[in-house]
Amino acid sequence: MLRKLFWNGVRKIAGWKIEGFDINSIPQAVITVAPHTSGWDVIVGLFTRGSQGSDIRFLGKHTLFKPPHGFIFKWLGGMPVDRTKSTHLVDTVANYFRVHKELKIAIAPEGTRKKVDSLKSGFYYMAKKANVPIVMAKFDYEHKTMTYSEPFMPGDDVDAVLKKVWDYYKGVKGYVPEYSIE
Numbered sequence: 001m002l003r004k005l006f007w008n009g010v011r012k013i014a015g016w017k018i019e020g021f022d023i024n025s026i027p028q029a030v031i032t033v034a035p036h037t038s039g040w041d042v043i044v045g046l047f048t049r050g051s052q053g054s055d056i057r058f059l060g061k062h063t064l065f066k067p068p069h070g071f072i073f074k075w076l077g078g079m080p081v082d083r084t085k086s087t088h089l090v091d092t093v094a095n096y097f098r099v100h101k102e103l104k105i106a107i108a109p110e111g112t113r114k115k116v117d118s119l120k121s122g123f124y125y126m127a128k129k130a131n132v133p134i135v136m137a138k139f140d141y142e143h144k145t146m147t148y149s150e151p152f153m154p155g156d157d158v159d160a161v162l163k164k165v166w167d168y169y170k171g172v173k174g175y176v177p178e179y180s181i182e
Helices: 002-014 040-052 070-075 089-099 122-130 158-169
Strands: 017-020 028-034 056-061 078-081 103-107 134-140 145-148
Touching: 002 040, 017 040, 028 122, 028 158, 040 056, 040 134, 070 078, 089 103, 089 122, 103 122, 122 134, 122 158, 134 158
Parallel strands: 017 145, 028 103, 028 134, 056 078, 056 103
Antiparallel strands: 134 145
């Protein structure tokens, strides 16, 4: 309870609002979070997650989890991803969902903080294989609003899902606006 109050205070001091779907009303989800344009997105994610009392884990680049500060990212709920080699991440995440009946994992669908012309599809395959819904969360730095979409099941058409997700984030200003999805 104190933790939630602390993070809610941080969120309010920073001037951020949370809107949309109540993420705590479902036990499992793959949450796409975008636009991911800066390291500040992790901070915003932590105080919005904390102010809701949500236990949302996140996938991050494996180099974040190395000493001397790596233990902090694990303690905050991070799960390292090594994109330099095949690690069967989709299968690993799907298994996490089978083992943990309450689990939400956030992932940046761009796969980087830089400007992108397309999204990575890993989040789709994770949700599909685990048979859990996808929820989209957008960080709108221009209006200081974090908004959750309604959950939806991934279906069989990966291209349709990628378009839906791209369109949801289109025009939302990230911390570095020129890296946002257009």
